[in-house]
Amino acid sequence: MSDYPEASAAPVEAFEPPYYVAVFTAVRSQEQSGYSETNARMEDLVNDVPGFLGMDHAQTPGGLGITVGYFRDADALMEWRNNAEHRAAQQRGQAEWYQSYTLHVAKVERSHGFTRVHAPQSATAG
Template sequence: MYAVIFKAEVNEFDQAYLETASRLRELALNEYGCTEFSSCTEGKREIAISYWPSKQAIQTWKNDPVHLQAQKQGKAKWYKSYQVQVVEIMHQYGA
């Protein structure tokens, strides 16, 4: 199991961002094998964590045409800066 951690400093969010984020979430969950997707924004910071069964699923998602267009918009308009981390989950537990 893998997680993708997306952290960003927000430049601006508009209606197009909100619609795109919702569409991308649905695509990830329904078309690309993402098993869980959560995000939150606090002030000018955003963090999103998605969970994936394989690195191949992550790569396929990264190359989705809608996702590629959103990445361009993010770089040009929505984010001042961002960072993506792909991590392998070694252990998981909870109550």
């Protein structure tokens, strides 16, 4: 049921705290008419919110979808929360697209990341 494009193999970078995350975890229903178009529109809209830092998506084989949105401050997150089109999509999601979901919002106090630059070389006896 995933409508997300093939994700890159890298997560959103670690940002200098503090910042906020909104973790949306959902199981979708069988009714998905209009979901893909609305999802694409929401991604366009959130990218226009000043203070939006990025988004990660993951989908389990069992159908659990997880989206994490990163926001510079509480004002940016509130702007997204109160966006009229986003509110309408939430209502439609409850009525049609989601079997269940949870939303967790948290202030990030610590953040770091790692990226391997070169493939590790194996030790060989010689």
